[in-house]
Amino acid sequence: MNALQNPTQVEIVNTVTERCDSCGAAAKVGVRLSGGGELSFCGHHANRHAGEIAKTANRVLVEAGFAWTGSSRTA
Numbered sequence: 001m002n003a004l005q006n007p008t009q010v011e012i013v014n015t016v017t018e019r020c021d022s023c024g025a026a027a028k029v030g031v032r033l034s035g036g037g038e039l040s041f042c043g044h045h046a047n048r049h050a051g052e053i054a055k056t057a058n059r060v061l062v063e064a065g066f067a068w069t070g071s072s073r074t075a
Contacts, residue, residue, distance in 0.1 A: 009059045010071050016063045020045055029053070029068055030061035046070070 018027040018040035027040035031053055041049065043066055050070030053060065062068045 008054055008057050011061050012064050013061045014064055016061055028063045028066040031057045032059040034058050
């Protein structure tokens with residue numbers, strides 16, 4: 001699916017309280033996947049995988065003050 005078929009809702013939140021599922025660092029982005037399930041990413045991994053996140057997520061929570069590169073891909 002692409003962003004036109006499955007629009008991704010991006011929401012700015014005060015904090016993301018989870019840890020990164022890739023490396024265990026403090027998460028900056030929380031993701032609810034279209035197929036079910038949730039993932040959290042630190043800033044590095046969120047930006048590294050921004051394209052895939054934007055394609056597969058229903059909802060993305062971005063911590064206030066964090067510049068997620070995927071937000072421009074979800075419009």
